[in-house]
Amino acid sequence: MATDYSLDDLENWNERIIQLVQRFGLDPYDQEFEICDHEDMLSYMVYSGMPSHYPHWSYGKSFEKLKTLYDYGISGLPYEMVINSNPSIAYLMRDNSLALQVLTIAHVYGHNDFFKNNFTFRSTRAEFTIANFKSHANRVRHYVEDPSIGLERVESVVDAAHALSLQCRRNLAVRKPTAAEERQRKIEEAKLPDDPFHAVHRRRQVAEPDLQKVPLYPDQDLLLFIRDHNPLLAEWEKDLLTIVHEEAQYFIPQIETKIMNEGWASFWHKRILENLDLPQGLHLEFLVRHTQVLRPAPGSINPYHVGMKIWEDIEKRWQNPSAAEEKEFGPRKKSANEKLFEVREVERDSSFLRRYLTEDLLRELNLFEYKNQGNQQVVSHVADDDNWQHIKDTLIRNVGTGTIPVIKVVDADYRNNRTLLLQHDHDGRDLQLEYAEKTLQYVQQLWGHDVAMETVNDNQRAILELSDRKLAVKKSA
Amino acid sequence: MSTIFRPYNSSSGQRSDRSAGDRLRHRQKVREAIRNNIADIIAEESIIGKDHNRIIKVPIRGVKEYRFIYGDNAPGVGEGGDGDPKPGDVVGQGEEGKAGQQAGNRPGVDYYETDVSLDELIDLMFEDLELPDLERKRLRKIEFERLIRQKGYRRKGIRVRLDKKRTALSRVKRKKAMQRRQSARPQANPELVQLERFPFHRDDLRYHHTVTDTREESNAVVLCIMDTSGSMDTMKKYLSRSFFFLLYQFISTRYQNVEIVFIAHHTEAKEVTEDEFFHKGESGGTMISSGYIKALEIIEQRYHPALWNVYVFHCSDGDNFESDNPATLKAAQELAKAANLFGYGEIKPLGSGYYGSSLISFFSQIQEPNFLAVQIQKKEDVWSSFKTFLTKDRAKEDAA
Numbered sequence: 001m002a003t004d005y006s007l008d009d010l011e012n013w014n015e016r017i018i019q020l021v022q023r024f025g026l027d028p029y030d031q032e033f034e035i036c037d038h039e040d041m042l043s044y045m046v047y048s049g050m051p052s053h054y055p056h057w058s059y060g061k062s063f064e065k066l067k068t069l070y071d072y073g074i075s076g077l078p079y080e081m082v083i084n085s086n087p088s089i090a091y092l093m094r095d096n097s098l099a100l101q102v103l104t105i106a107h108v109y110g111h112n113d114f115f116k117n118n119f120t121f122r123s124t125r126a127e128f129t130i131a132n133f134k135s136h137a138n139r140v141r142h143y144v145e146d147p148s149i150g151l152e153r154v155e156s157v158v159d160a161a162h163a164l165s166l167q168c169r170r171n172l173a174v175r176k177p178t179a180a181e182e183r184q185r186k187i188e189e190a191k192l193p194d195d196p197f198h199a200v201h202r203r204r205q206v207a208e209p210d211l212q213k214v215p216l217y218p219d220q221d222l223l224l225f226i227r228d229h230n231p232l233l234a235e236w237e238k239d240l241l242t243i244v245h246e247e248a249q250y251f252i253p254q255i256e257t258k259i260m261n262e263g264w265a266s267f268w269h270k271r272i273l274e275n276l277d278l279p280q281g282l283h284l285e286f287l288v289r290h291t292q293v294l295r296p297a298p299g300s301i302n303p304y305h306v307g308m309k310i311w312e313d314i315e316k317r318w319q320n321p322s323a324a325e326e327k328e329f330g331p332r333k334k335s336a337n338e339k340l341f342e343v344r345e346v347e348r349d350s351s352f353l354r355r356y357l358t359e360d361l362l363r364e365l366n367l368f369e370y371k372n373q374g375n376q377q378v379v380s381h382v383a384d385d386d387n388w389q390h391i392k393d394t395l396i397r398n399v400g401t402g403t404i405p406v407i408k409v410v411d412a413d414y415r416n417n418r419t420l421l422l423q424h425d426h427d428g429r430d431l432q433l434e435y436a437e438k439t440l441q442y443v444q445q446l447w448g449h450d451v452a453m454e455t456v457n458d459n460q461r462a463i464l465e466l467s468d469r470k471l472a473v474k475k476s477a
Numbered sequence: 478m479s480t481i482f483r484p485y486n487s488s489s490g491q492r493s494d495r496s497a498g499d500r501l502r503h504r505q506k507v508r509e510a511i512r513n514n515i516a517d518i519i520a521e522e523s524i525i526g527k528d529h530n531r532i533i534k535v536p537i538r539g540v541k542e543y544r545f546i547y548g549d550n551a552p553g554v555g556e557g558g559d560g561d562p563k564p565g566d567v568v569g570q571g572e573e574g575k576a577g578q579q580a581g582n583r584p585g586v587d588y589y590e591t592d593v594s595l596d597e598l599i600d601l602m603f604e605d606l607e608l609p610d611l612e613r614k615r616l617r618k619i620e621f622e623r624l625i626r627q628k629g630y631r632r633k634g635i636r637v638r639l640d641k642k643r644t645a646l647s648r649v650k651r652k653k654a655m656q657r658r659q660s661a662r663p664q665a666n667p668e669l670v671q672l673e674r675f676p677f678h679r680d681d682l683r684y685h686h687t688v689t690d691t692r693e694e695s696n697a698v699v700l701c702i703m704d705t706s707g708s709m710d711t712m713k714k715y716l717s718r719s720f721f722f723l724l725y726q727f728i729s730t731r732y733q734n735v736e737i738v739f740i741a742h743h744t745e746a747k748e749v750t751e752d753e754f755f756h757k758g759e760s761g762g763t764m765i766s767s768g769y770i771k772a773l774e775i776i777e778q779r780y781h782p783a784l785w786n787v788y789v790f791h792c793s794d795g796d797n798f799e800s801d802n803p804a805t806l807k808a809a810q811e812l813a814k815a816a817n818l819f820g821y822g823e824i825k826p827l828g829s830g831y832y833g834s835s836l837i838s839f840f841s842q843i844q845e846p847n848f849l850a851v852q853i854q855k856k857e858d859v860w861s862s863f864k865t866f867l868t869k870d871r872a873k874e875d876a877a
Contacts, residue, residue: 007484014480030478035485043495057506058542060499087481094485155502163543298558299568306556366557370568372549377569379562380552395554405545429551438543 005098007035013102013276020272021109025341028112029126030087033105035094041077042066044091048251049083050133054140054243056158079289080104084115084254085129099278099285106272110265117345118260120253123172129250136243143236157240160442165248167222170401172252182216218408218423221245225409226420226446233446241446256348256400263307264344266294270308296365299377301395306365310352313361315340349399357395359388369394397427405431407453420447424455431455436464437471506540512601627685634684643683651681697735697786699724700775700816702768704793705759706743713824717792718755719859720822724790725751727863738775742768744798748775764801765793765836769808776815787816790866792853795823795836806842813845820866821850 010033021028036044046063047053069075079100082090090108092101115121125132140158143149169176177185190209195201219225223245227238254261273286296305317325318336334342343352362383369381369391381387396402406425414421420443424431436453443451444466453464460475555568562568630643652675701721705714725737739754740746743761746768768791776787789812797805813819823837837850851862 007482011482014482018478018480028478030480032481032483034483037485039494046496055499055502057499057502057540060496060501060503061540063496063500064503151502159542166544296556296558298560299555301554301556366560366562367554368557368562368568369552369554371552376567377553379564379566379568382557382562382564391554394552398553403547405547407545424545429547430549432546432548435543435546438541439545442543 003094005101009098010092010101010105013098014105016276017102017106017109017272020275021113021268024268024271025337026109026113026268027117028088028109029085029116031108031112032087032089033108034089034091036091037094038070038077041081041091041093042070044081045078049081049089049091051089051130052134052137054137054158055144056162057155058162079293080108082108082111083129084121084124084126084250086116086126088112088115088126089130097285099282100289102276102278102282103269103273103286103289106269106276107265109272110268111261113268114257114261114264114344117341118253118257118348119173119346120171120256120348124250124253132246132250136247139239139243143240146236149236154236154240156445157237158244160445161223161241161244163439163442164222164226164446165244166252166255166401166404167220167407168224168245168248168252169220170252170256172249176221179216183211186211186216214412215409218410220406220408222407222409222422222443223248223446225412226443229412230446230448232448252401253348256350257352259301259303259307259310259349259399260344260347260352261307262303263309263311266290266304266308267311299370301398309361309365310356311340313358314343314356317358350396350402353392353396353399357392362388362392367391367395397429405429410454414452417450419450419452422451422453424453426456430457431464433457433464433471433473437466440464440466440471441469503540508601510540511598625687625689628688629686630683631686632680632682632684634686638685638687640683640685644677644681647683648675648677648681651678697788698738698776698780699735699788699790700738700740700772701725701754702740702742702746702772702789702791703754704743704763704765704768704791705741705757705761706763706796707760708763708796709794709824712826713794716824716826716853716856716859717822719856720792720853720863721790722755723859723863724866736780738772740768740771740775742771746771763793763797765791765797766801766804766808769805769812773808773811773815776812782815788818788820789816790820790822792822792824793836794825797836802839805836806839809840809848810843810845813843813848817847818866819845819848821848822862823850823852825852825854 014033042063044050045066046059053059066075070077077093079096080090080092082088088108088111090104090112092104096104115126140154143154144151186209190207192204192206214229215225223241227233227241227245233241270290273283273290278286294302294305294308296302315336318332318334318339321329321332332339343356347355367383368379369387370377371380372378381391383391406427408423408425409420410423411421412418422443436455440451440453451466455462455464457473457475462476463474465472465474555562630640701724703714703717703721709717737751739749739751741749741754741757741759742763742765743759744764744767748771749757772789776782776785780787809819809821821836821840823835825835835852837852840848840850849866851865853859853862
């Protein structure tokens with residue numbers, strides 16, 4: 001299929017975009033663009049854009065699903081796909097028009113800058129991304145081909161590990177304490193505080209901490225905990241758990257910053273293209289495409305739209321603060337640009353929304369909260385004086401990793417029979433029990449002993465247990 | 478910073494379909510999942526009486542990826558766009574209505590649909606049965622065909638079977654052999670070297686050899702008898718139809734040479750077409766003997782037990798007209814004698830109340846070992862009773 005542009009065109013436009021990128025102060029990694037067709041794009045989507053990825057049937061499943069949706073015209077393909085690596089790699093669809101390619105290139109630099117500078121991505125070690133995924137793929141393939149292991153057994157472990165992969169720590173900027181540090185902390189906690197009046201006070205008893213307990217502090221990294229505390233796992237099984245865990249960790253920052261990241265890239269592609277002196281034909285097409293991507297998605301949240309609105313709002317409020325803001329916060333100490341770049345570095349979706357989604361903006365976006373009633377979603381609150389804060393809270397809990405229940409290992413020897421006790425931090429949202437049953441089965445499979453989970457169901461404390469692979473819910477008042 | 482553009486590489490040698498392996502594995506899992514839920518699937522009304530190449534949507538479980546997720550009481554937030562949402566407005570139809578959006582954070586309906594052709598499904602069904610010896614050899618063998626076919630060559634034979642090509646060939650061979658002998662010892666027979674003609678000899682003649690072949694062929698006829706009386710309500714008819722449907726599919730996939738006769742009866746019986754059998758409703762009283770007598774008639778006229786393997790299956794709700802019972806019993810005994818297997822399925826949906834005598838207890842008087850009665854109470858029983866019938870058949874054959 002012929003394209004209406006040549007590679008030279010793209011390189012020329014890219015040169016001009018880069019000049020603007022640098023003028024605006026964006027600071028991206030080196031960038032590689034690969035031109036691909038739609039089949040390649042489907043594959044890259046399925047394998048998270050990675051040139052190399054370990055095999056698993058679930059990727060075949062999502063390929064089929066995507067392809068079906070695409071073939072029937074239900075959903076299009078993304079214009080671009082960019083991965084967080086150094087150098088960053090992005091894929092451009094060959095059949096897209098020149099205007100779309102220019103828009104995409106500008107958009108990609110926005111993401112690239114965000115990957116490099118946002119604090120949540122520090123833990124991902126972008127320069128090793130490609131090599132890591134490649135090494136994971138090689139290791140998994142090696143286990144599959146090993147006649148003493150084989151596909152079936154590898155698959156069964158990976159299935160189980162996938163079910164638990166997102167049950168991991170969410171803020172990776174905070175270092176996980178080592179076992180020795182946790183032990184030290186436990187001891188420090190047990191020590192009595194210095195009492196300046198120890199002469200007159202009666203001496204208090206030191207409660208000796210139970211240092212035998214495993215884990216000392218609740219542990220969110222389910223896969224790692226199982227890997228380190230189930231002695232029956234073979235080395236290859238432990239390695240598979242590590243691989244799945246590491247991949248999940250790599251994607252956590254992207255989950256955590258979806259709205260910010262898409263908003264940031266959209267904000268900058270708009271600015272760049274407006275300053276690019278596009279010929280009129282290209283400019284008109286850009287406006288159409290831009291509006292398509294940025295239109296609100298009634299009934300759900302379009303991260304591009306909400307994100308860009310907030311970024312624009314920040315810029316506006318720091319450029320021309322309203323009188324009320326001036327009064328409340330005093331004169332702005334930072335320029336709008338400084339503020340934008342600071343926010344891009346230090347926030348993630350939940351904090352971004354909490355700090356910068358104002359009441360006015362929330363009303364402008366016309367946000368509402370819905371609840372499930374039977375098979376329908378029914379509006380429960382709209383953004384009026386009484387409820388806007390409530391809607392904001394709900395939204396914050398539904399972004400990033402907020403949609404994943406927080407589950408921790410609290411005891412590896414519950415009831416003294418090596419039952420693994422998990423605890424669900426209940427925040428008003430109950431677990432879906434059928435999924436909990438199946439997922440607990442996976443935990444049991446990996447742990448090798450019984451499992452139990454504390455949660456709240458229908459406003460009652462409950463312990464979920466598996467007996468004969470069926471879920472038993474034991475409620476207590 | 479620097480930028481690299483990598484051009485599109487259209488040579489297929491350098492491109493690979495990287496997800497092919499994972500897709501294959503996924504399809505295997507889907508197949509497995511279908512097999513595990515086969516009893517549920519065949520109980521679905523939609524597949525009954527459909528033709529073979531039709532693609533059907535099969536809901537399957539087992540290829541879902543489970544995680545810990547929030548349940549129904551987790552609220553969400555949406556953008557109102559230009560609309561004006563008010564509390565109480567319905568904005569969505571659960572996850573079903575929002576295909577593709579926000580996948581993963583909430584459970585869809587616990588079904589994953591896939592397209593399978595009916596043939597494929599039926600293959601799976603019978604894989605599930607695990608009845609490996611249900612092959613043609615189990616049927617009574619009947620000398621069926623006499624074929625005359627060529628097998629090898631002979632030096633003697635009748636004129637019409639002379640094989641000219643082979644004959645010419647053997648002459649050439651003989652000539653060559655002689656020439657070689659000549660050149661080895663040219664003095665031995667000098668006059669032969671000049672020989673101009675080299676005629677056919679009697680030894681050159683080759684004839685086709687023929688053998689008569691008898692192929693043993695199995696003939697089977699299946700008589701499906703269904704009660705279509707008024708007391709057979711929709712549910713009962715549906716259950717018996719699904720049962721016959723299975724049977725029909727089974728027979729038509731497993732045996733080449735099989736005939737199927739459909740008999741519908743209320744107070745009187747008639748032979749009907751497949752389509753009528755599966756789709757037409759009837760009403761009236763019940764005289765089961767009429768169906769049996771019709772079956773006996775048909776067997777007598779067209780499918781003599783000496784030449785045919787006869788299988789008879791009957792589905793009814795067991796609500797027979799009292800005075801007809803002795804005649805029914807007699808006919809049933811005769812049928813059991815004539816048939817390889819006579820199966821009776823009594824459809825008694827749960828909660829359908831008391832319907833007078835059940836024929837199952839009444840039929841216990843039939844002593845023939847190839848008679849079998851089962852009760853079908855609900856959809857899920859259809860598959861198991863079907864299995865019972867076929868395994869009974871097998872047990873009998875094993876004993877023989």
